[in-house]
Amino acid sequence: MSSTVLSVEGLTLTVGGKALVEDVSFHLAAGEMMGLVGESGCGKSLTALATIRLLPSPPVEIAAGRIVIDGADVRALDSEGLRRLRGDRVGMIFQEPMTSLNPVFTVGDQIAEVLEIHRGLGRSAALARAAELIALVGLPAPREQLERYPHQLSGGQRQRVMIAIALACEPRVLIADEPTTALDVTVQAQILALIDRLRRDMGMACLLITHDLGVVSDVCDRAAVMYAGRIVEEASVAELFARPRHRYTQALIDTMPASNPPGALLPSIRGMVPPPGARGDGCAFAPRCAAPVEACRKVLPPLTGEAGHRAACWNPAS
Amino acid sequence: MTPLLEVQGLTKHYAGPHGRTLRALQDVSFTLAEGEVLGVVGESGCGKSTLGRAVLRLTEPTSGSIRFAGEELTGLSRHAMTKRRRDMQMVFQDPFGSLNPRHRVSTIVGEPLVVHGVAGVKARVAELLDMVGLPPDSGSRFPHEFSGGQRQRIAIARALALSPKLLVADEPVSALDVSIQSQIINLIAELRRKLSLSMIFISHDLSVIRHVSDRIAVMYLGRIVETGDAADIFARPAHPYTQALLSAVPTAPGQPKRERIVLEGDLPDPSAPPPGCAFHGRCRHAMPRCAVDIPALVPRRVGDDVALAACHLYEPVS
Ligand SMILES: Nc1ncnc2c1ncn2[C@@H]1O[C@H](COP(=O)(O)OP(=O)(O)OP(=O)(O)O)[C@@H](O)[C@H]1O
Numbered sequence: 222m223s224s225t226v227l228s229v230e231g232l233t234l235t236v237g238g239k240a241l242v243e244d245v246s247f248h249l250a251a252g253e254m255m256g257l258v259g260e261s262g263c264g265k266s267l268t269a270l271a272t273i274r275l276l277p278s279p280p281v282e283i284a285a286g287r288i289v290i291d292g293a294d295v296r297a298l299d300s301e302g303l304r305r306l307r308g309d310r311v312g313m314i315f316q317e318p319m320t321s322l323n324p325v326f327t328v329g330d331q332i333a334e335v336l337e338i339h340r341g342l343g344r345s346a347a348l349a350r351a352a353e354l355i356a357l358v359g360l361p362a363p364r365e366q367l368e369r370y371p372h373q374l375s376g377g378q379r380q381r382v383m384i385a386i387a388l389a390c391e392p393r394v395l396i397a398d399e400p401t402t403a404l405d406v407t408v409q410a411q412i413l414a415l416i417d418r419l420r421r422d423m424g425m426a427c428l429l430i431t432h433d434l435g436v437v438s439d440v441c442d443r444a445a446v447m448y449a450g451r452i453v454e455e456a457s458v459a460e461l462f463a464r465p466r467h468r469y470t471q472a473l474i475d476t477m478p479a480s481n482p483p484g485a486l487l488p489s490i491r492g493m494v495p496p497p498g499a500r501g502d503g504c505a506f507a508p509r510c511a512a513p514v515e516a517c518r519k520v521l522p523p524l525t526g527e528a529g530h531r532a533a534c535w536n537p538a539s
Numbered sequence: 540m541t542p543l544l545e546v547q548g549l550t551k552h553y554a555g556p557h558g559r560t561l562r563a564l565q566d567v568s569f570t571l572a573e574g575e576v577l578g579v580v581g582e583s584g585c586g587k588s589t590l591g592r593a594v595l596r597l598t599e600p601t602s603g604s605i606r607f608a609g610e611e612l613t614g615l616s617r618h619a620m621t622k623r624r625r626d627m628q629m630v631f632q633d634p635f636g637s638l639n640p641r642h643r644v645s646t647i648v649g650e651p652l653v654v655h656g657v658a659g660v661k662a663r664v665a666e667l668l669d670m671v672g673l674p675p676d677s678g679s680r681f682p683h684e685f686s687g688g689q690r691q692r693i694a695i696a697r698a699l700a701l702s703p704k705l706l707v708a709d710e711p712v713s714a715l716d717v718s719i720q721s722q723i724i725n726l727i728a729e730l731r732r733k734l735s736l737s738m739i740f741i742s743h744d745l746s747v748i749r750h751v752s753d754r755i756a757v758m759y760l761g762r763i764v765e766t767g768d769a770a771d772i773f774a775r776p777a778h779p780y781t782q783a784l785l786s787a788v789p790t791a792p793g794q795p796k797r798e799r800i801v802l803e804g805d806l807p808d809p810s811a812p813p814p815g816c817a818f819h820g821r822c823r824h825a826m827p828r829c830a831v832d833i834p835a836l837v838p839r840r841v842g843d844d845v846a847l848a849a850c851h852l853y854e855p856v857s
C-alpha cells in the first residue's frame with residue numbers, strides 16, 4: 222500500500238449555515254496525480270483551499286471533517302504550523318498567475334523570498350537556487366529571468382514562475398487549481414507535461430483541479446467527479462471513462478463534442494446546476510438526470526462500490 | 540457561383556509598443572460560401588477577433604478587400620455600411636459584457652429592429668425568444684436574472700433579429716460550462732440549418748471547431764497558415780503548426796492517447812515578427828530557408844494530396 226500524504230474525510234464547508242461543500246472524502250498517495258473535476262460552482266476550489274485552510278473565513282467555515290497532510294492534523298495547526306505547512310509541505314498554483322504574483326517585485330525576489338523564509342537560505346544562495354528552479358520549469362536564460370517583472374512575461378511564462386515558487390521547498394503535495402485554463406492549448410500541453418515530469422521526478426502527490434475531462438483523461442491516475450458540492454464518483458481514470466457509473470459522469474462524457482461525430486446533435490444535459498441551498502433532499506442531479514428512479518429525488522444516494530471505484534447513484538449507468 | 544463573402548489581402552495594423560507597428564492581421568484571404576461554416580482557430584493573440592471584426596468593419600482594416608454578396612465593403616460610407624450590417628451580425632464570448640444590464644431583454648433583442656426601422660418589433664421579439672429556446676416571459680426580465688447559457692441565447696436572438704446572412708461568432712461557447720456548451724452548440728447548428736446562415740466561427744477549442752465547421756482556417760501570428768476541409772485537416776494536418784496544435788488537444792475520454800508534439804517557446808511578438816516563416820523558431824522541421832522567405836499560402840503537394848498550407852516543406856503545385 223502506497224503512503225497517503227493527503228487525506229480528507231467528511232469535509233463539509235458552510236456559509237451562514239448553508240452547505241457549499243458536503244461530506245467530501247478523498248486520499249492522495251505519494252507520487253499520485255488525482256483529478257478533481259466538475260462544472261463551475263461545484264466546490265472544487267473551496268475544497269482545495271480548505272485542505273490548507275486558505276478559505277475566506279468568515280464567511281466560509283469548515284463545519285465538519287478531518288484533513289491530514291503528511292501526518293499533520295491540519296485543523297489543529299496554529300498559525301505558525303499553517304505557515305510552515307503551506308510553504309514546506311504543500312505547494313499551490315492557481316488559475317490566474319498574474320494575481321498571485323506581486324507586480325512590484327522581480328521574479329528572482331519572489332522565488333528567493335520563499336527560500337529565505339522557509340529554508341533559511343542567505344540571499345545569494347537563494348538566488349542561485351531560484352535560477353535552478355527557473356531552469357527546472359523550462360524557462361530559457363534563467364539568470365536573466367530573475368531580473369524580470371511579472372508583466373514582462375507571457376501567461377505561460379508566469380505560470381511556470383508560479384510552479385517554480387510552488388516547488389521551491391520540494392513540497393510533498395502540489396495543489397493545482399485550473400493551472401492551464403487561462404492558457405492556450407499548446408502552452409497547456411507544455412505546462413501539463415512539466416507538472417507530470419516533476420511529480421514523477423520528485424515523487425510528489427498532485428491534486429489537479431479542472432473542468433476539462435480531456436485533461437484528466439490525459440494526465441491523471443485517478444479522478445473524483447464533483448457535482449453540487451459533493452463527490453459523486455471516484456475511480457481510476459481508465460475505469461471512470463470506460464465504465465462511468467454516475468449518470469452525471471456519463472452525461473458529461475457524452476456531451477463533449479470530441480465524443481461525438483462532427484456535426485451530430487450533441488446529447489445535452491437539460492437545465493442547470495442547482496445553487497447551494499437548492500440542492501434538494503435526494504441526488505442533486507435528479508432534476509437533470511436522463512434515467513431517474515423513484516428514490517432519486519427523495520433519498521441521498523450513498524457513495525458506494527469497491528475501493529477502486531465508488532459512485533453515488535441510485536440507477537448507475539454501468 | 541460567387542461566394543457570399545470574399546476576403547482578399549485583409550491587413551490590420553495597430554500602433555504597437557515603442558512606436559512599432561503591430562501586425563494583427565497580415566494579408567488574409569479566404570472565401571465563404573452561402574450556408575457554409577468556416578472555423579477559425581489559433582492561439583491567443585493570433586488575430587482571430589481582429590479578423591472577425593475587420594470583416595464587418597467594426598475595426599477599420601488597414602488594407603485589403605471585402606466583397607459581400609458581390610459588393611465591395613471597404614469603400615462604403617459609414618451610413619451605407621450600417622445598412623449593410625443588417626446582413627452581417629456578430630456574437631461575442633462574454634454574453635454579459637455585451638448585454639446592457641439596465642435594459643430589459645425585449646429591448647435588447649428588439650434594438651436592431653428599432654434601429655433599422657423594422658415594423659412589428661413585439662411579435663418578432665417573441666418569435667426570436669422562442670427560436671433560441673427562452674421562456675416567453677423572458678422579455679420582461681433583465682440580463683442578470685439569467686444564467687450564462689441563457690445570456691448567450693439572448694445575444695444570439697439579438698444577432699438574428701434582422702435575419703442576417705452572415706454571423707460572426709467570436710468564442711460563443713468558451714465562457715460556458717460543458718453541459719451548457721453543448722446546448723448552445725446544438726442551438727447554433729439548428730439555427731444554421733433552419734436559416735441557412737453562413738458563419739465565421741472563432742474558437743481556440745479545436746474539438747468545438749471540429750464539431751461545427753465545414754472548413755477550417757488555422758491562424759498563426761496574423762496569417763492563415765493552413766486552410767481546407769475540416770475533415771481533411773483533422774485527418775491529415777500539413778502545416779507543422781497545425782500538427783502541433785492538433786496533437787496538443789487533450790484526448791477524448793476513453794480514446795487512446797496520441798503522441799504529443801510539445802512546442803518550445805511562446806507565440807512571437809506581433810510587433811516584432813520573426814523574418815521568414817513566423818513559426819520557424821518553434822518548428823521542428825525548420826530549414827535555413829524558413830528563417831528568410833515567407834512561405835505563401837498556396838496549393839502545395841503533400842504526399843499524394845494537395846493542401847493549402849504556408850510551409851516550405853511542401854512544393855507549390857505549378
Ligand atoms: N465567499 C463565499 N461566500 C459565499 N459563497 C461562496 C463563497 N465562495 C464560494 N462560494 C460558493 O461556493 C460554491 C463553490 O465555489 P467554488 O469556487 O469552490 O467552485 P468551483 O468548483 O471552483 O468553480 P469554478 O470552476 O467556477 O472555479 C459556489 O456556488 C460559490 O458561489
Ligand SMILES: Nc1ncnc2c1ncn2[C@@H]1O[C@H](COP(=O)(O)OP(=O)(O)OP(=O)(O)O)[C@@H](O)[C@H]1O
Pocket residue numbers: 553554561562563581582583584585586587588589590743809
Ligand atoms: N485595439 C487594439 N490596439 C492595439 N493592438 C490590438 C488591438 N486589438 C488587438 N490588438 C493586438 O492584435 C493582436 C491580435 O489580437 P486579437 O484580439 O485579434 O487576437 P485573438 O486571436 O482574438 O486572441 P484571443 O484568443 O486571446 O481572443 C494581439 O497582439 C493584440 O494585442
Ligand code: SF4
Pocket residue numbers: 778779780816817818819820822823824825826829834849850851852
Ligand atoms: S516553413 Fe519552415 S519553419 Fe515554417 S512551418 Fe514550414 S518547415 Fe516549419
Ligand SMILES: [Mg+2]
Pocket residue numbers: 265266267398
Ligand atoms: Mg474554482
Ligand SMILES: [Mg+2]
Pocket residue numbers: 587588589709
Ligand atoms: Mg479573440
